[in-house]
Amino acid sequence: MKWAEGLDKLSIFLYLAISLFAVTNIYSVDESLGKKQLIFFCISLVVGGIIFMMRTKFFENFASIIYVLGVLLLIGLFPFGTEILGQKNWYKFGGFTMQPVEFAKIGVALMLSNYVSGPDFNLKYKKSVYTVLAVIGIPAIVVLAIPDVGSLLVFLAFFIALYREGLSGWFFGVIGIIAAVFLISLAINPLYVIGGIAVVFLLIIFLNFYRIHWNVMSVASFLGSFLLLAGLAYGTPKILEKMPKHQRERIEVLYKGEKAFRDTSGYNLLYSKTAIGSGGFFGKGYKEGSVTQGKFVPEQETDYIFCTVGEEWGFFGATLLVIFYAVFIGRIYYLAERQKSIFNRVFGYCFASILLIHFAINLGMVMGLFPTVGIPLPYFSYGGSSFLAFSIMTFIFFKLNYADRNSLV
Structure with a gap:
């Protein structure tokens, strides 16, 4: 079909494969949550269809408005936010919750892309340096004040994009x-x-x-x-x-080992390693993992979902998932570099770098290489806010790439 010529089939396949494999694993941990994640997936496809029907220039023209709305949503957490697991970084509407920091990242990526692609940008001048630092720093300071250290680390992704542009x-x-x-x-x-x-x-x-x-x-x-x-x-x-006791222990676990804190901050990591290690090469089988089915790992459907893959699908399944992520992130970088538009390129680098940091930190957490900081695995951890935000960024870049491939310029 001629209309599909500008679509990048490989990246679309990887997005669908990772997302559906995620639904499968979340369903293994908790069937009701798995069904909800499937609904989030379907909603994301509808949103993706809407994004593809929009004009490409919309994202450039409304970048500043989207950015300001994202910052305002973050600031609104202080008077109106709901505290969950010790962090006041959620809005609650009846039975639904929303984490605005996930959507604020989209605003920063769009705003940064808009400014860098403008005629006044040049990192040799202090004005440009101060401007990009303000674009990244304003929401980052709000995130730090929440405090949400995990999300704050993700803001380093934007500096990777700036490195491509001369930082x-x-x-x-x-x-x-x-x-x-x-x-x-x-x-x-x-x-x-x-x-x-x-x-x-x-x-x-x-x-x-x-x-x-x-x-x-x-x-x-x-x-x-x-x-x-x-x-x-x-x-x-x-x-x-x-530091608060639980945050201090999360760092000390790296030096003293999870067994020293087996009843507190090391509990998740201890059983996460147990689950991954018990999977062997091919795993115990779907819904056959004793750690997963025994609900030994708290929040296993979110930050620690990777240990479900390790236990039920083994080294083979976990490695295949890692390869899928590596190829997908690498593909986004590759496509970003090929863009004719600077705006498209910068957004692509921001998007790929956010994925990279989320992926690296989350896997480091479940394997004991990084402190637990509440970073979800993109597309894989349960949660409507995270999945929808990542999907919106995905479809925006797919749309930009599609327009670029079909451009006569």
Whole structure:
């Protein structure tokens, strides 16, 4: 059919395959929730059809309005939000709930794409840097105030898109160094860490002494960087002490193991690993998983849904799912790079990067490589807000790609 020539069949197939496999696994955990997820899937297809009937320019022209609405929904959580599992990040309407942060990400992606594709954007100028930081930072600050640390981490995805558009790689280097100092300071005496930082700085100065143009600014820069990292190392244990008990334990689980907290924050991880490990190569069979059917993992239909795959479908099924995600995310990046429109390209990179961070953090959580922070597995974790938001982003990009492929420009 001629009208279907601009559709990317591979990415559409992967979206449908992952979504339907998710419904199957949620149904195994809880049949009623599985039926609801199927309804969410059908609603998403209807919404996708509506998106395909819209004009492509709609997303550019209304990007700022969608962005502002997303921020207002986040701010509205403070007076009108409902607290669920210790976080006030939900709206409740009768028997339905809605998590606005999932939809706010769409607004940020559209707004960022709109600004970057405009004539005034150039990361060599401070105005452009400050503008993109404001676009990302305003909703991020609100999310931090909720607080929703997991969703806050996802906002790093937008910097991956900006890297494609010229953001210096030093940004990620600085983030990596800060993260490394924080994590090391949790396991080692901060004074040793500060000593190590001092040695590294002295080596840098020694090896580059004649290459650096020494003046007041360069000396202040070196001294300021050292003091910042030293202060972070010294303050990290104190920050940990002031965290709520359940958040502190989620971080300590990484160092002490889940068995040390088997009755509290390590409980989910302990049984998650048990479920995944017991699946063997081909799994125990659909609805035959003892951990899954015994309801040993709380919230297994949401953040920990991957352990159901590991137990019932085994290493083979889990690996196949990982491959599907990897190919899907890689395909979105590939299609984004091929776009003629800068707006389309930036949105594609934002979308793929959000998927990537969600996917990496969620799998890291269920395998004990990352603290539990409440990050859903895209399309797979139960929840109407998450599934609908990811589907909206998916269909917007499918629409943009379709229009781009059929464009004569």
